[in-house]
Amino acid sequence: MEALEAFAALEASLGGGALGLAAVCAGESVFYQADTLFPTASSIKIAIVEEIFRQGLDLMQPITVTESDFVGGSGVLASLTPGIALPLGDLATLTISVSDNTASNLCLRAVGGPEAVNARLATWGCTSTKIHRPIKFQLQEGDPPHTATGTPADFLKLLAQLGPETKKRMALVGDTEMLPRLLGVNTYASDLRVAPPPFTVAHKPGAVTSVRNDVGFIEQGGKRLTVAIFTKGCPDPRWTVENAGCVAVARASQYLAQYFLES
Numbered sequence: 161m162e163a164l165e166a167f168a169a170l171e172a173s174l175g176g177g178a179l180g181l182a183a184v185c186a187g188e189s190v191f192y193q194a195d196t197l198f199p200t201a202s203s204i205k206i207a208i209v210e211e212i213f214r215q216g217l218d219l220m221q222p223i224t225v226t227e228s229d230f231v232g233g234s235g236v237l238a239s240l241t242p243g244i245a246l247p248l249g250d251l252a253t254l255t256i257s258v259s260d261n262t263a264s265n266l267c268l269r270a271v272g273g274p275e276a277v278n279a280r281l282a283t284w285g286c287t288s289t290k291i292h293r294p295i296k297f298q299l300q301e302g303d304p305p306h307t308a309t310g311t312p313a314d315f316l317k318l319l320a321q322l323g324p325e326t327k328k329r330m331a332l333v334g335d336t337e338m339l340p341r342l343l344g345v346n347t348y349a350s351d352l353r354v355a356p357p358p359f360t361v362a363h364k365p366g367a368v369t370s371v372r373n374d375v376g377f378i379e380q381g382g383k384r385l386t387v388a389i390f391t392k393g394c395p396d397p398r399w400t401v402e403n404a405g406c407v408a409v410a411r412a413s414q415y416l417a418q419y420f421l422e423s
Contacts, residue, residue, distance in 0.1 A: 163190055163192075163415070163419065164192060165348065166415055167179060167181065167192040167412060167415075168192075170408045171408070171410055172263070173394075173407070173408055174391060174393070174394045174404050174408055175393060175394060175395050175396065175404060176366050176393060176394075177370065177392060177393040177394030177395065177404070177405065178193065178196060178198075178391065178392050178393050179192065179389075179390070179391050179408060179412070180192060180193035180194055180198060180311070180312045180328055180389075180390045180391075181194065181387065181390065181412055181416075182191075182194040182311075182312035182313045182315065182316040182388050182391040183316070183385060183386065183387040183388070183389060183416050183420070184385075184386050184387075185383060185384065185385040185386070185420040186317060186383065187418075188420070189316075190416065190419075191312070191313065192310075192312075193292050194311060194313040194316075195288070195311050195312075195313050196311060196312075196390075196393070197288060197309050197310070197311055198309065198310065198311065198312070198371070198373065198390035198392045199306040199307075199308070199309055199368060199371045199373075200289070200306075200307070200308040200309060200310045200315075200366060200373060200390075201306075201307075201366025201368045201371050201372075201373050202234065202259045202261075202264075202364065202365065202366035202367070203255055203315070203364050203365065203366035203374070203375045203388075203390075204289075204291060204307065204308035204310065204366070205255050205259065205264050205364060205366075206256065206318065206319075206322060206330065206364045206375070207272065207277050207280070207281060207289075207291070207318060208264060208267050208268050208277055208291075208325055209252045209255055209256055209267060209329065210280075210318075210321065210322055210323065210326045211271040211276060211277050211280055212248065212252055212267060212270065212271055213323055213325050213326065214280060214323075215271055215276075215394075216252065217271070219246065219247060219248050219249030219252070220247045220248070220249065220356040221247065221248045221270075222245040222246065222247060222248075223241065223245065223246055223247070223248055223251055223266055223270065224243060224244070224245045224247065225237055225240070225243070225245070225262065225266065226242055226243065227242035229262055229265065229266060230242070231262045231264075231265055231294075231295050231296060231297070232260055232261070233261045233295070234258065234259040234260065234261055234295050234380070234382050235258055235259060235260025235261050235262055235263060236254070236258060236260060237254065237260050237262040237263055238261070246263075248267070248270055248324060251263040251266050251267050251270075252325075252329065253329050253332070254268055255267050255311070255329075256326070256329040256330055256332070256333065256364055257329055257332040257333055257334075259335075259364075259365075259366075260395040261295045263371055264295055265294045265295055268294055268383055269294075274290070274291035274292065274293065274294075277291050277293070278290050278291055281314070281318065284317050284318060284321050284346060285314075285317050286310070286314035286315075286318050287314070288309075288310060288313075289308070289309070289310030289311060289312050289315070289318070290305035290308060290309060290310070291307065291308040292306065292307060292308060292309070294307070295307050295308060306368070311314065311390075312388040312389070312390050313320065313359075315375050315388035315390075316386060316387075316388055319375060319376070319377070319386050319388065320386065326354065327362055327377070330363055330364055331360075332390040333347075333362070333363055333364060333365070334347055335365050336361075337373035337401045337406045337410070338365050338372065338373075338406055338408070338409040338410050338413065339361050339363045339365070339367065339374040339375075339376055339378065339387070339389070339409065339413045340359070340361040340363070340390070340413075341401075341406075341410035341413070341414075342410050342411065342413065342414040343357075343358070343359040343361065343378065343392040343413065343414060343417055344357050344358050344359060345357050345359055345360065349418060358380060359378055359379065359380050359381075359410060359417060359421070360378075360379045360380075361376060361377070361378050362376050362377045363375060363376025363377070364376060367368050367399075367405075367406075370392060370393055370405075371390075371391060371392050371394070371405065371410045372391045372394065372396065372405030372406050372408070372409055373388075373390045373391065373409070374389055374393055374404060374409050374413070375387065375388040375389070377398045378413070378416075378417050378421065379421075380417070380421040381421070383420070383421050385416060385417060385420045387413065387416055389409045389412050389413060391405040391408055391409060394408075
């Protein structure tokens with residue numbers, strides 16, 4: 161009951177938006193509006209990359225990136241010279257580590273499009289989660305409004321299916337606005353030769369207007385917390401760390417980490 165009250169308070173902080181989450185650690189689970197459908201934003205990219213490994217595709221296969229492939233938003237490829245060729249494995253790394261939208265679409269094309277990923281999700285019991293289209297910003301009449309939609313409960317199942325290669329790429333994510341924000345995480349501790357942080361996080365955040373999400377793994381002392389936290393409908397227009405959705409996800413993450421890993 162205390163957890164549900166805490167999450168309801170965080171939802172109220174969204175100013176009319178919705179919060180949903182699912183978490184599990186050592187067989188104990190917590191759910192809050194976990195079957196509610198949310199836009200996934202870039203969090204769905206873990207399913208695309210995982211499909212590359214499930215199909216056993218050649219990671220060294222060169223993919224030429226043309227100007228027509230460029231997509232705005234997050235990432236770096238659209239700022240590079242057209243005609244660059246990168247191995248599929250590097251595109252997978254860019255898709256997750258810097259959430260590159262162009263790389264994501266190329267990876268989606270390589271695995272056979274949304275239908276292939278959706279079929280895989282269905283076999284994992286993620287029946288409410290679907291990719292509707294490639295990422296694009298200039299929508300045509302009839303285009304689905306979101307690239308993908310899904311539920312926190314489904315993402316808990318998805319996270320349980322991820323192999324080591326996808327998880328390794330999630331550990332490269334340097335974004336600290338949400339899941340890691342209040343956990344004292346230092347992703348560069350080993351490079352800087354400083355003491356390891358109390359928590360480590362491997363995750364995939366996502367954000368579009370009125371939506372802030374983060375999904376992944378939080379670890380401390382050999383214990384692993386798997387978590388998916390979604391928000392939608394938040395009227396806060398700011399694209400800063402102080403966006404109400406970012407703050408709500410961060411506080412929910414902190415609450416879950418303290419409950420599961422510090423108790």
